[in-house]
Amino acid sequence: MNFIITETQKAILELYKEEIAESVINIQETRKEFEGQATIVVFPITKISKKSPEQTAAEIGEYLVAHVEDITKFNVVKGFLNLSIAESYFLKQFNEEILAPDFGRYPANGKKVMVEYSSPNTNKPLHLGHVRNNLLGYSVSELLKAYGYNVVKVNLVNDRGIHICKSMLAWQKWGNGETPESTGEKGDHLVGRYYVIFDREYKKEIDTLKAAGQTEDEAKKNAPLIKEAQQMLLKWEQGDEEVVSLWKTMNEWVYAGFNITYKNLGVDFDKFYYESNTYLLGKGTVDEGLAKGVFFKKEDGSVWIDLTEDGLDQKLVLRADGTSVYITQDLGTAEMKHDDFNMDESIYVVGNEQDYHFKVLFLILEKLGKSWAKGLYHLSYGMVDLPNGKMKSREGTVVDADELIESMITTAREKTEELGKTNDFPQEDKEELYKNIGLGALKYFLLKVEPKKRLLFNPAESIDFQGNTGPFIQYTHARIKSLLSKSNYQFAVTSEQFSGISAVELEMILQLAKYPAEIEIAAKAFSPASLANYLYELAKLFNKFYHEVPPIVKTEEGDLKQFRLNLCKKTADIIHAGMLILGIASPERM
RNA sequence: GCCUCGGUAGCUCAGUUGGAUAGAGCAACGGUUUUCUAAACCGUGGGUCAGGGGUUCGAAUCCCUUCCGGGGUACCA
Numbered sequence: 001m002n003f004i005i006t007e008t009q010k011a012i013l014e015l016y017k018e019e020i021a022e023s024v025i026n027i028q029e030t031r032k033e034f035e036g037q038a039t040i041v042v043f044p045i046t047k048i049s050k051k052s053p054e055q056t057a058a059e060i061g062e063y064l065v066a067h068v069e070d071i072t073k074f075n076v077v078k079g080f081l082n083l084s085i086a087e088s089y090f091l092k093q094f095n096e097e098i099l100a101p102d103f104g105r106y107p108a109n110g111k112k113v114m115v116e117y118s119s120p121n122t123n124k125p126l127h128l129g130h131v132r133n134n135l136l137g138y139s140v141s142e143l144l145k146a147y148g149y150n151v152v153k154v155n156l157v158n159d160r161g162i163h164i165c166k167s168m169l170a171w172q173k174w175g176n177g178e179t180p181e182s183t184g185e186k187g188d189h190l191v192g193r194y195y196v197i198f199d200r201e202y203k204k205e206i207d208t209l210k211a212a213g214q215t216e217d218e219a220k221k222n223a224p225l226i227k228e229a230q231q232m233l234l235k236w237e238q239g240d241e242e243v244v245s246l247w248k249t250m251n252e253w254v255y256a257g258f259n260i261t262y263k264n265l266g267v268d269f270d271k272f273y274y275e276s277n278t279y280l281l282g283k284g285t286v287d288e289g290l291a292k293g294v295f296f297k298k299e300d301g302s303v304w305i306d307l308t309e310d311g312l313d314q315k316l317v318l319r320a321d322g323t324s325v326y327i328t329q330d331l332g333t334a335e336m337k338h339d340d341f342n343m344d345e346s347i348y349v350v351g352n353e354q355d356y357h358f359k360v361l362f363l364i365l366e367k368l369g370k371s372w373a374k375g376l377y378h379l380s381y382g383m384v385d386l387p388n389g390k391m392k393s394r395e396g397t398v399v400d401a402d403e404l405i406e407s408m409i410t411t412a413r414e415k416t417e418e419l420g421k422t423n424d425f426p427q428e429d430k431e432e433l434y435k436n437i438g439l440g441a442l443k444y445f446l447l448k449v450e451p452k453k454r455l456l457f458n459p460a461e462s463i464d465f466q467g468n469t470g471p472f473i474q475y476t477h478a479r480i481k482s483l484l485s486k487s488n489y490q491f492a493v494t495s496e497q498f499s500g501i502s503a504v505e506l507e508m509i510l511q512l513a514k515y516p517a518e519i520e521i522a523a524k525a526f527s528p529a530s531l532a533n534y535l536y537e538l539a540k541l542f543n544k545f546y547h548e549v550p551p552i553v554k555t556e557e558g559d560l561k562q563f564r565l566n567l568c569k570k571t572a573d574i575i576h577a578g579m580l581i582l583g584i585a586s587p588e589r590m
Numbered sequence: 591g592c593c594u595c596g597g598u599a600g601c602u603c604a605g606u607u608g609g610a611u612a613g614a615g616c617a618a619c620g621g622u623u624u625u626c627u628a629a630a631c632c633g634u635g636g637g638u639c640a641g642g643g644g645u646u647c648g649a650a651u652c653c654c655u656u657c658c659g660g661g662g663u664a665c666c667a
Contacts (some may be wrong), residue, residue: 023607026607026609031610031611033610033611039609039610041610043609043648077610078610079609079610079648080609080610121667161666161667162667163666163667275667302665312663313593313663316665319665320665321665323665325664325666325667326664326666326667351661352594352660352661352662354661354667355594355661355662356593356594356661356662357667380595382596382661383660385660415629416629419628419629437629445602448603448604449602449603450603450604452596453595453596453603454595454596454660454661455602455603456602458601461601461602464602464629466615466616466629466630467614467615467616468603468614468616469615469629472615472629472630474629475627475630476629476630478627479626479630482626482627483627484626486626487626530604533604533605533614536604536614536615537614540614543631544630544631546627546630547622547631547632550626551626552626553625553626555626590627
């Protein structure tokens, strides 16, 4: 409805003899309790008109109705000028813009963006926090594709380090040669189980040492198990055959397990990076920083950067013994990824506990003069909390990803069968449907919340299937599909002059018209949440329409029926497309 | 202590260039099915937008301040 702005500018020039900037004219949707579709907020204009808000509004309203064909009526409420727009305007917009096959699709913008997400540790299975990360990363990728980007999805796997050695060591000591094959256990769960066993035995040793008079810190350092694990890490780094071979074997088990989880979640990656290959990177960057005078060396030989002028602290970038720390590695990895893909932007999907780390990382790269540093973005998201607090792997208070997925599917199965909806479905289709619904509920639940907010998950209350949920939107889609098939829908463009259109239908056109802008907003914010809420509003509006309008299938043939069917079809298409961006399937029947 | 992100209905959440009487869902209560899928629709009740101050025609939104909560402030990753 951009024409309103231009016309209002003309009106003001005519009435008050003054040019007015576009930004001063504030147009919003008219609230439901008032008549009209578009509202101009006139307060800012009174500075020019030098008249009361009411009078200014009335004058502009009269001008617009007299001079603009599509504006048919106006009313003034305090400083708000409500305009009624002709139905034909909406129909024209619907036919020409919204029904166009490429509606909501952005052309390629020629830019490449990397989205790094998931980044699991290979010593334990994925939990609900990882699920949020994976769904966010996948969805943001799809969102950016829809907005015209060329997207590269990468997964930087943390496959080395002391934590992996803990699982390996525990398995060596107490595993009796168990394998996923011999136990039937998913590989990541098996390895995770030994990680927990290590921790349990380690704690026992600590207690023993404390009982013998050592302090907590001493006991933690001196426990034989941790020493053995450290030895193992050292051997790994020296390339000890036995250790490396065990490491490879156990990692393979974990990957096999992860692949199943990824497949169930519907996420994928274009490239995997492994920290076992990247952990030595970054030393060149440190040399570069020293040469440029960005870093400095302390007496002990350790290398630092001083960020106090930027409101941060001094930060170590290389130990005195020349070994790397986390940020050294990340500096090197960032350069490598840029060399590999030469992308314009790069998004790290990582939890908000690492806000400080990424702030520092990006700042250092900028100070090193990397031109691409300004394209880096940390998509920081809040932790998923349980009612009694944070999830902790070692304390067993985690919601396991595989179990959660399974229970969502089970719930979907129970609810669907209770409603008797799938009595005539072939068995295969049933299982496919339950999976789509169960995961739809889970994904929507996690994605509808603004990423940076932390999110509460209560395992005791199952995720809803009614109201503002994935299944509600899926149901709306299925309902439309059923209607279309019953009416033998064929596409045809209607005229723009016929009667019988209701207010809710105009609302739907307005809501559909917003779709491209919603993609843009969500893509720019790297946040699928607003899109999720948009789709919910659209579905809700459709259901209202569905109840208010008499059965379309039985309506006599004509423009009104055709228009309504077109409206249904487009709504289904947009729900389908939008849900795909969220990684959620829209079943044809449910 | 310092940095940072949050605090909106009983619960889970929407609400951005500052706009009208702050919205949904769940839960509670009541209603709608001889009509295209009732996982739906309609209605009722429920608010000190954490507290206080400021900016102005107008503040959940911007500024200051206090309180509460998460996270960070590691030569862990």
